[in-house]
Amino acid sequence: MTRLLHIDSSARPGRAGEHPHGSHSRRLSHAFVNRWRAARPKDEVVYRDLAASEPTVVRHEWIPAAFTPEDRRTPAQHAVLRESDTLVRELKAAELLVIGMPMYNFGMPAPLKAWVDNIVRIAATFDFDPGRDNPYVPLLADRPRRAVLLTSRGGNGFDAGGPLAAMNHADTALRDVLGFLGITQVQTVAIEHEEAGGPALAASVARALSAVDALADAWLTA
Template sequence: MPHILHIDASARPGIAGRIEHGSHSRNLSQFFVSQWQASRPADPVTYRDIGQNPPSFITHDWIASSFTPDGQREPWMLDTLAESEQLVAELIAADILVIGTPLYNFGMPAALKAWVDQVVRPGRTVGIDETNPIEPYIPLLADRPRHAVILTARGGVGFEAGGQMAHMNHLEPSLLTALGFIGITRVHCIAVEGQEVGGELLATSVTEALRKVNVLVDSLLATVEAVALAEPA
C-alpha cells in the first residue's frame, strides 16, 4: 500500500480558481492527491503545509547535533534535531513524494529550502563512506523505488527545459539534485506558466498541466498495480 507525502510550499493559502490570488501549485498538488485517492482511497496520505508553517532554518547547534554520531548526542542535541527527525521519518515512510511549489525569484521558496536542509541528513538520508574520499556519499533512500512529483507554478513563460528562460530556472534542477543525492531519482515535473500574464495563456497552461497530472496519476497507478501483481501471494 503506497504512502503519499504531500507537501505544499506556496505562501498563498488558497487554491487558484476557488479564491482570488489562490495558489496554482496547490491546485496541482491537491488535484494529484484527489485523483489518486479516487482510485485508491485506502492509501495513507501525510500532508504538510510548509508554506503556512515553515520548517526551522538550520543553525550552528543543528549542524553540531547532526554530525554527532548516534549514541554520543547530548539531550540538547536530541531536542535540536526533533523537528528534523519528524520530517525525515515522514520522507522515509513515503513511496510517493508530492511537492507543490511556486518558482520564487528563480528558485525555491525559503520554506522549501528549509525543508530540504532538514531532511538531507548524514546518517539518516545520506551515508558517508570515509574510506572513499572521491565518492563518499551513499544515498540511503535508494533502498526501494520512490517517486517524486514536483508540481510548480511560474509567473513567466519559457522556464521549461529548452525554453528561452530555462537558464534562470533554479527550482526543479535544485530539487532534482537534492532528491537524487539522497536516492530519489524517479522524478516527474509538471508546471503551470504565465500566472503574471493571465488570460488565455494561463488558462491553457492550467488545463494542460491538469491533463498531464491525470496522465501521470494513471501511469503511477499502473506501476503500483504491476508491482502488486508481481509480488508473491
C-alpha cells in the first residue's frame, strides 16, 4: 500500500474545468489523485487544503520549543508544537506527496510556506551532526518517497531552461526543501499562460493533464 498526502494551496477554492475561475493547480492535483485512486482504491489518501485551513506561521515561542529535546519540553512548549506535530506526522506517514501549488509573486503561496516552516523540524524531519562533512541529516530518506508538484502560473517561461527560469522560486524552492529532508524523487507538472488564456492556455492545460496521467501511470507500475 502507498500512503498519499494530497495538499492544495490555491486561494481559489473551485477547480478549473468544473468551476468558473477555478484553480488549475487544484485541477491537476485532483486529476493525479483520482487517477491513482482508480487504480488503487485501497491506498490511503490524507487531504490537506492549506488555503481553507492555514497553518500557523512560526512565531517566537515556536523556535525554542522546536529546539528543546522532546523529553525536556514544558507543557506549554508541547502545546506550541501540537499543530506542527500533526503536520510532521502526516508527512512522515506518506510515501507519495501530491502538492497543488500556484505561483504567487514568483514563489509559493503563504499557507504553503507556513506548512514548510512547520514541517522542517530538527530531530523530526532533519538532524544536525556537526561531526559530518555535510552536517545536515535528512530523516525522510528512511524509505522510498516521491513527490509531484502540480503548479500553475499566469505567465510563461518559468520551466528549467526557460527565459524566466531564474525567477521561479516556487516549485524549485519546494523541491530543494523536500530534497533537504530526503525526498529526492520530485517531479513538476506545470500549466502556464493562465493570464493570457485562449489557445496558449488550452494547449498548456492539455499537455499538463496528459503529463499527470503519464506520471501517475509510471509511478503506479514502478
